[in-house]
Amino acid sequence: xxxxxxxxxxxxxxxxxxxxxxxxxxxxxxxxxxxxxxxxxxxxxxxxxxxxxxxxxxxxxxxxxxxxxxxxxxxxxxxxxxxxxxxxxxxxxxxxxxxxxxxxxxxxxxxxxxxxxxxxxxxxxxxxxxxxxxxxxxxxxxxxxxxxxxxxxxxxxxxxxxxxxxxxxxxxxxxxxxxxxxxxxxxxxxxxxxxxxxxxxxxxxxxxxxxxxxxxxxxxxxxxxxxxxxxxxxxxxxxxxxxxxxxxxxxxxxxxxxxxxxxxxxxxxxxxxxxxxxxxxxxxxxxxxxxxxxxxxxxxxxxxxxxxxxxxxxxxxxxxxxxxxxxxxxxxxxxxxxxxxxxxxxxxxxx
Amino acid sequence: xxxxxxxxxxxxxxxxxxxxxxxxxxxxxxxxxxxxxxxxxxxxxxxxxxxxxxxxxxxxxxxxxxxxxxxxxxxxxxxxxxxxxxxxxxxxxxxxxxxxxxxxxxxxxxxxxxxxxxxxxxxxxxxxxxxxxxxxxxxxxxxxxxxxxxxxxxxxxxxxxxxxxxxxxxxxxxxxxxxxxxxxxxxxxxxxxxxxxxxxxxxxxxxxxxxxxxxxxxxxxxxxxxxxxxxxxxxxxxxxxxxxxxxxxxxxxxxxxxxxxxxxxxxxxxxxxxxxxxxxxxxxxxxxxxxxxxxxxxxxxxxxxxxxxxxxxxxxxxxxxxxxxxxxxxxxxxxxxxxxxxxxxxxxxxxxxxx
Numbered sequence: 001x002x003x004x005x006x007x008x009x010x011x012x013x014x015x016x017x018x019x020x021x022x023x024x025x026x027x028x029x030x031x032x033x034x035x036x037x038x039x040x041x042x043x044x045x046x047x048x049x050x051x052x053x054x055x056x057x058x059x060x061x062x063x064x065x066x067x068x069x070x071x072x073x074x075x076x077x078x079x080x081x082x083x084x085x086x087x088x089x090x091x092x093x094x095x096x097x098x099x100x101x102x103x104x105x106x107x108x109x110x111x112x113x114x115x116x117x118x119x120x121x122x123x124x125x126x127x128x129x130x131x132x133x134x135x136x137x138x139x140x141x142x143x144x145x146x147x148x149x150x151x152x153x154x155x156x157x158x159x160x161x162x163x164x165x166x167x168x169x170x171x172x173x174x175x176x177x178x179x180x181x182x183x184x185x186x187x188x189x190x191x192x193x194x195x196x197x198x199x200x201x202x203x204x205x206x207x208x209x210x211x212x213x214x215x216x217x218x219x220x221x222x223x224x225x226x227x228x229x230x231x232x233x234x235x236x237x238x239x240x241x242x243x244x245x246x247x248x249x250x251x252x253x254x255x256x257x258x259x260x261x262x263x264x265x266x267x268x269x270x271x272x273x274x275x276x277x278x279x280x281x282x283x284x285x286x287x288x289x290x291x292x293x294x295x296x297x298x299x300x301x302x303x304x305x306x307x308x309x310x311x312x313x314x315x316x317x318x319x320x321x322x323x324x325x326x327x328x329x330x331x332x333x334x335x336x337x338x339x340x341x342x343x344x345x346x347x348x349x350x351x
Numbered sequence: 352x353x354x355x356x357x358x359x360x361x362x363x364x365x366x367x368x369x370x371x372x373x374x375x376x377x378x379x380x381x382x383x384x385x386x387x388x389x390x391x392x393x394x395x396x397x398x399x400x401x402x403x404x405x406x407x408x409x410x411x412x413x414x415x416x417x418x419x420x421x422x423x424x425x426x427x428x429x430x431x432x433x434x435x436x437x438x439x440x441x442x443x444x445x446x447x448x449x450x451x452x453x454x455x456x457x458x459x460x461x462x463x464x465x466x467x468x469x470x471x472x473x474x475x476x477x478x479x480x481x482x483x484x485x486x487x488x489x490x491x492x493x494x495x496x497x498x499x500x501x502x503x504x505x506x507x508x509x510x511x512x513x514x515x516x517x518x519x520x521x522x523x524x525x526x527x528x529x530x531x532x533x534x535x536x537x538x539x540x541x542x543x544x545x546x547x548x549x550x551x552x553x554x555x556x557x558x559x560x561x562x563x564x565x566x567x568x569x570x571x572x573x574x575x576x577x578x579x580x581x582x583x584x585x586x587x588x589x590x591x592x593x594x595x596x597x598x599x600x601x602x603x604x605x606x607x608x609x610x611x612x613x614x615x616x617x618x619x620x621x622x623x624x625x626x627x628x629x630x631x632x633x634x635x636x637x638x639x640x641x642x643x644x645x646x647x648x649x650x651x652x653x654x655x656x657x658x659x660x661x662x663x664x665x666x667x668x669x670x671x672x673x674x675x676x677x678x679x680x681x682x683x684x685x686x687x688x689x690x691x692x693x694x695x696x697x698x699x700x701x702x703x704x705x706x
Binding site (some may be wrong): 022031035036051053068166172173178188189190194195199206207208222223225254255259260273284286287289309326331334 | 432433520524544546547551
């Protein structure tokens, strides 16, 4: 237990702390990924399979069979026979607890009538089946694609604006001497930790006055001038040598050209980190859009998901599928940029 | 600093070096993006170039600050001032000119309590319940995050096979949206969900989590730790990796046991990082809202209603919109955050000293 807490040094061999570590990590993997995996598996289940208890791991559905003489496909069951054998039969009728079965291979035969109170062990025949219409139906019936479009518009526009105005401000704060510079920087530092949740009411007033209630701009603009972004970019730009700017000026470059052709390319790593954060913030944003947007067709994905799960009778089969679709883009981006994101966060210490 | 006139600046563009490369769609998109970017920037140059000649080089930083400061001023600084006006006016009107001045009546209503330890004796009993809930939530949430992030970071800092994989596993939930996180766990802890199914498998009775205040308080904390610990694990891991190995080697030569090494080398040197983790998680825990709102909606009853949800309900969600009361509660939350931020700045400074 004591060694478990200390770092392992360049010593080979296996001891008890290694075992404990791996047990912890494997258990942790199960707890971290399990729920997400369960969500994905569940999202392919039919509504009937979803309410089953105890739940089955894989999405299954009861097999049905088309039998001549019947309009609807019949449900298949394994029915125990008096002799101890089991026959696979299709259910034709269900009158209370009295079930009628026929052999699907021999449909004209007299149906077998079984009282389910007397015969136990009748089991539904199941097979793995993906309920893909959980995914296709919401696309047609609900505004899912609309929500997706809104989320993309908000995320892309907001990130572009954030990157440009924050890098401009950071450039001014890191590469110029001017009056008021320290004051502005102190204000930015001071508001670094003031979240929008503290000023909800007055920001809402401003939005209403500007006429951006129920307008995506009302979601995009207020958070664009993030102090965190200015701070991060400024710290990075401080490391860019001033000589580069001086020589560009000697070559006759304007300040704007210095900004976008000298500073921005050199600040690309910090810009990339901020871009990833901005995408994450905007894609996942919830409280502020919840206040600004009240019309369904303007909802972002997060609001759409919330509105579905808030209904009295939650249609879980749709909600689960849409949740999977919502976490898919972030998961893909993470899978591709995994190393970059984790090292970016470790070095900047922000989220 | 050179004071070159910028006239004739456009004659000097920096030509990129072109190397013949095979066609790839990724690079193609990248090049198009660069072309668009250059086009936009060159277009702005047409306006900004003359502007620089007009206002002079010394005033250019103000131009660069302008867009940011405009948005920042209108949507952050100005509202911070406005918040006070709301807190001291009453009624249900949004526009300030329609709101009567009521002095400190809103704050007085919030603090109208016979006994501060008993929310039922308060005018705004839900506010005090929210505060009480928030205090317990913050304690368990921060505690859980620090403990589990530390254990995970210590393990991942060892010579473990598949370190990168496990680091990603623990980090993955950090990226998920709070709404998705809330939904995932709502689904897992359903009365007929997988967790009760597993309980059933081991012979236990299903638990109706969603109706039990104690259980939902637990789940709200558990889900928060689940979702966030990966982030703090990374920060602690960076801290651990900055501890020089020589210290442990020197300790080993002196015959230090591993436990002593942990207490006397790892912990003291990790303290600045630990403080950062502590304060950051504290600031975020105080503002908890999203995942709780989806997971429990604040219930059962008001068992998991926290301060931000009180503000949201009072000002926006309830039938009668009491903006004044919500703003007053925001002031209380704001002062708590201010104290925490000052703490963080001091911690940050001390961290710099130690480094």
